[in-house]
Amino acid sequence: MGNTTMSLYRNSAWFLKGMTEFTRSAFLSAAKHFVEKDLEVSMAGRVFMITGANSGIGRATAMAIAKRGGTVHMVCRNKDKAEEARADIVKESGNKEIYVHILDLSETRKVWEFAEAFKRKYKALNLLINNAGCIMSERDVNAEGLEKSFASNVMGVYILTRGLIPLLEKSAEPRVITVSSGGMLVQKLRTGNLQTEIGRYDGTMVYAQHKRQQVVMTEQWAQTHSNIHFSVMHPGWVDTPVVAVANAMPDFHQSMKDSLRTPEQGADTVVWLAISEAAATKPSGSFFQDRRMVSAHLPLAWTHSSQLEQQKFMSVMEDLAKTFQPH
Template sequence: MSLYRNSAWFLKGVTEFTKNAFISASKRFVEKDLEVSMAGRSFMITGANSGIGRATAMAIAKKGGTVHMVCRNKDKAEEARVDIVKESGNKEIFVHILDLSETKKVWEFAESFKRKYKSLNVLINNAGCIMSQREENTEGLEKSFASNVLGVYILTKSLIVLLEKSAEPRVVTVSSGGMLVQKLRTGNLQTDRGRYDGAMVYAQNKRQQVVITEQLAKSHPNIHFSVMHPGWVDTPAVANAMPEFHSSMRESLRTPEQGADTAVWLAVSDAAATMPSGHFYQDRKMVSAHLPLAWTRSSSLEEQKFMSSLEDLAKSHQAH
């Protein structure tokens, strides 16, 4: 089954996730969807100093939106901010330093952000990490899960109050096609049993993000939730984490701007706001979050179990 799943995924990838696939898909894009002013609207983008996050921040800055760049590395973030201000002419670009894998710090950051700012229209969960070997954060949580899942969950849940007070709130999460080969796991969330495969843990985390999006969309109908696949993109993260894939596919990989296109569309366009909340998107259209015959669907009971575990973990690692 896993051989079928992986083969089906790679075939889908070659036909849908490459640069050429984007160019082909873009022929049906409605240009005026992105011809909008975002002046007076505020956006938080995690991992905004490189790759897809930076391309997203740049695109939104050029539309006049206030951008809150949430980054781990202060020097890289400041450098990116200077470039974005210079190229966009928009000075409303702010840097916040946060490592999403440090759970208590995510709580603290969200609480202080809510005290300082009165509104947030759009949250874009873009930051992610792929670990080559199992590592734990200072609280004993596996780092990939802490960063890609628990950190994203805590940040989103904490900011919901602020989002719900704002006009046309949206939450966009940048996922990955790797999740198509993964069925939701409800146990062993820390991958502390069995062999550690960083790429598969990352893919599982991305499946978990899809489930979180679906579930939060049900419980918060006033916010438009979406999760998207950027395609196969040439970013520093991919080059570092998957060097063999990166070198063999380099010519076919999308630019960060092409990878960011659907995230920007979901964040700013009126067209995206009319789509149902809680769904998975690729190249500006709603697509299935499952491959045919791949047995990756989970029951509502399994999804509830996962969400309960997540809620318990979030509470037990709350900053006091």
């Protein structure tokens, strides 16, 4: 993280809030009020898809669901790491209904192709967990000419979710969960310059904008697909490979490593949103942290956007996505 970005984080209300609410100790404090029986349920017969499932929060989520008997489709970029993770999950959970699919979410046309192929092959998908994400240290583009982190964090999530909604709608009690980040609290939705073609490229701030866009997508989908329960969550500051090795955030990891949450702690609210009856009673489209519905904006924040701005963003996403849709 560059000096400018680190200074912004340290001096922002978000950073001060995060110092107390996003750490491991905050999770342990919140956990004292968790209802244990919320997660004491069987997932046998239910089908889950988790992106980025071979490490960090995704892997911890896959393990928790596998232990409860759910069928898990792991969508991963690296085949070797995915197969290794699958073997560990099968061994520890005793659940063999764990499947690996290789997909790089930054490869836009392939995301469309994957979603279409999955719908043809499988009859049900009860739950989609959009977990995979990336932080770039410098601007780069994919084969289709899209900025890579936008392609992965936003366009990939948009296409995969949009493509699978018809299958979700035909399945029992469908849910979609997207793993966001507290960084979005310092970002207002922008409907232009989506691929950071104008201005300096700051990978951490670009990532935070993408996480705000994920929140907006969740809110908008909840309005247009009332029979699917949508939610978006902040896992807190978690010690994951993305944070540990990201060139954009070395100072952050070094200074905060003793306060970071474990992947299992980061995954707790994802699992709760995925399997508990309590989560399904909360309004669709809501933002969560530590099993609680919280505001997606800081108090008196300037980050609110109008319904018109949000709809414009979704329209831009739809038009752009269609240009890569197979015919």
